[in-house]
Amino acid sequence: MGDYADLPGVRTWYETDGKGDPLVLLHGGFCTNDTWGAQRAELAAAYRLFLPERRAHGHTPDVAGPLTYRDMADDTVAFLETVVGGPAHLVGWSDGGVVALLVALARPDLVRKAVVIGATFRPGPECFAAPRMLDAMAPDSPDMRFFRELYEPVTPDGPDHWPVVAAKVIDMWRTQPTLTARDLARVAAPTLVLVGDDDLMTLEHTVALYRAVPDARLAVVPGASHLVPLEQPALVNRLVLEHLAQDTVETMMPVRRATAGGAGVGTG
Template identity: 85%
Template sequence: MGEYADLPGVRTWYETEGTGDPLVLLHGGFCTNDTWGAQRADLAAAYRVYLPERRAHGHTADVAGPLTYQDMADDTVAFLEEVVGGPAHLVGWSDGGVVALIVAGDRPDLVRKAVAIGANFRPGPECFVEPSMLDAMTPSGPDLAFFRELYEPVSPDGAGHWPVVAEKVIDMWRTQPALTAEDLARVGAPTLVMTGDDDLMTLEHTTALYRAIPDAELAVVPGASHLVPLEKPALVNRLILDHLAQEAVETMMPIRRAETGAPEGAEI
């Protein structure tokens, strides 16, 4: 069961599960908490899991004006401060990953560790493998049918509001996010960047994201798409849990993470 939190930006629906250190799951664009079904039990066995649904998604109403990642990040900051009550781990998928990165850069005091799955830091036309997919998306088209079926039964705005939200999200993807390498360099939380090897975003873009975040880790999951948490849940959950639990990254032959030159005994 869930409940609402009256946050400054929007009255936000959220659910909770488990006990332990706080972990916030940030769903993807057009999605609801249902899409975390393959992760909830495993993560809640180790953490107190919070699952907010962002403005215009799921049980949370739309807000007047365009959708922006910055507004959703600000909502998430308010959620951390007023509901969680302090810093937490952030695990974001797709749009949720973008939101997690913005929060980690804006408010490092509120983010312990972060995981960004299938996330991007530039607009769709700059990073999608097939940018033309944005032109093919319409509120009533087959490409968005799955998401429409998630939205219509639960939205407090009613099923008839779906075309408005669909257009807002598509418009957002065309022009946002617009983060720079300098923005990403402000992310101080230990961050795992994860992607399927056949994701919506090019591998080159994901690699650039990984390289721009200080001391980030990168996981490219083989045989997986943008829906990797659904396709390879056991592996994804293990990667998340390992990242959150580890104290520090220690490898036998560090190159990117080496502080000065090659480590002793690393000659081959």
């Protein structure tokens, strides 16, 4: 079951599940909470889950004007303050990962740990493995059918609003986000960067994200695409739960994580 929260930016639909420390799940672009189906039960066994659907997604209405990641991050901050009631772990998939990064930058006091799955920090034309996919996207195209069928039955704006939302999201992907490595260096939350080895963005872009976020952890899941939480749910769930539970990383030969002034263990 779900409910609405009257946030300053938009009346936001959300669901809750489980008990324990708060964990907010942030879905991907064009998606709804249904796409967390392979994660929900296992994560809810360890955490109190909060699942908001962002503006123009699922049960949450669209808002006049363009869609921006920063507006959705502001909505998420308001959600954390008014519904969650304080700091939480954030797990964001795709667009949800972008939102998680922006929230961690804007309000580090509200983010305990973060997991970003298939996320970007630059616009699609700069980081997508196949940037031309943006040109092929149209509201009525076969590739968009899956998302349209998620949207139409539940949107309060009515199914006829789909072309408007589709155009807004695609435009957002073309022009946003616009973070830099210097911006990402200010992320204070311990962060796991997770990606499929055949994801929408280039692996080089994901590695740049991992390298820019201080003390981040990187997981590249073999034989997986941008839908890695659906394709490899058991592995993704384990990686998420281990990251949230583990406070320090101890390895036998640290290089990137070697302490300042210290040295890693050599082999020669």
